[in-house]
Each structure stands twice: as C-alpha cells, then as structure tokens.
Amino acid sequence: MERKASTLFATFARLVNSSSSGFTAMLSAYDFARGPAQQIVIAALNGDPVARKMMQKVQGLFLPRRVLLYSGGEGEREGRLRELCPYWEDKTALQGKATAYLCLTVVRLLWAVWKNCSNS
Numbered sequence: 001m002e003r004k005a006s007t008l009f010a011t012f013a014r015l016v017n018s019s020s021s022g023f024t025a026m027l028s029a030y031d032f033a034r035g036p037a038q039q040i041v042i043a044a045l046n047g048d049p050v051a052r053k054m055m056q057k058v059q060g061l062f063l064p065r066r067v068l069l070y071s072g073g074e075g076e077r078e079g080r081l082r083e084l085c086p087y088w089e090d091k092t093a094l095q096g097k098a099t100a101y102l103c104l105t106v107v108r109l110l111w112a113v114w115k116n117c118s119n120s
Contacts, residue, residue, distance in 0.1 A: 032065050041091040043071040044098040051098035 009016075016023040040058060044051030051070070058068055069081065071091050091101045 028064060035065065037065045037067050038063055039067045039069075039085075039102070041069045041071055041101040042098060043091045043093045043101065045093055045096060046072045048072075048093070048098050051093075054098055054100060 012023065042051050042054050042058070051072070055068070055070060058066070067085075069085060071093075091099075093099050
C-alpha cells in the first residue's frame with residue numbers, strides 16, 4: 001500500500017506543485033467516493049428558525065463525506081431532490097418541529113448539535 005501511495009504522489013507531484021488547492025479538492029473527492037457517505041436530512045416547516053440553526057451547526061462541522069439535505073415543504077425542486085435521494089422521501093418534520101434524520105455513524109455528534117440548537 002505504501003508503494004502504491006508513493007507512486008501516486010510521484011505521478012502527480014508536478015500537478016500538486018502547480019495547483020495545490022485543486023489537488024486538495026481531488027483528494028476530497030476521492031475520499032468521498034470511497035465512502036461511506038453520511039446522509040443527514042433536516043426536515044422542517046418552511047422558515048423554521050431551529051432548522052436553520054441545525055443546518056448552520058452541521059455545516060460548521062468537519063464532516064467531509066456529509067450529504068446534507070433540507071426538506072422544507074413541497075415543490076418542483078423538492079420533488080426532483082426526492083427522486084435523486086430516495087432515502088429522503090419519507091422524512092418529515094415530526095409534530096411540526098425541526099427533525100434531523102441521520103446515518104448511524106454520526107448520531108452521537110449530531111445529537112449534541114441538536115441539543116445545542118434546541119436549548120438556545
């Protein structure tokens with residue numbers, strides 16, 4: 001594995017030296033492709049301030065494989081997203097309150113975010 005990594009870095013050394021930010025983006029894309037992705041859906045009624053806080057908190061975390069979706073109602077845009085992301089289809093705001101649906105790998109971290117948002 002080390003030999004493969006060394007070969008990879010030697011192959012792209014010139015490119016990295018000329019465009020380090022592009023290489024960083026490439027490595028991030030590679031990491032995301034290797035997965036697993038962390039799917040997070042925040043469902044709320046349109047304009048819910050708690051949902052907005054939840055989105056901001058999650059966006060502020062370093063979760064490089066995160067797929068964050070907001071479900072805030074109906075419409076053409078939301079219908080298209082539901083087609084692309086079937087796991088989003090049944091996610092709704094429970095009892096009219098902002099609700100986070102998450103992959104089990106990030107439950108503990110996002111539970112802390114949710115508690116922080118709902119208590120402030």
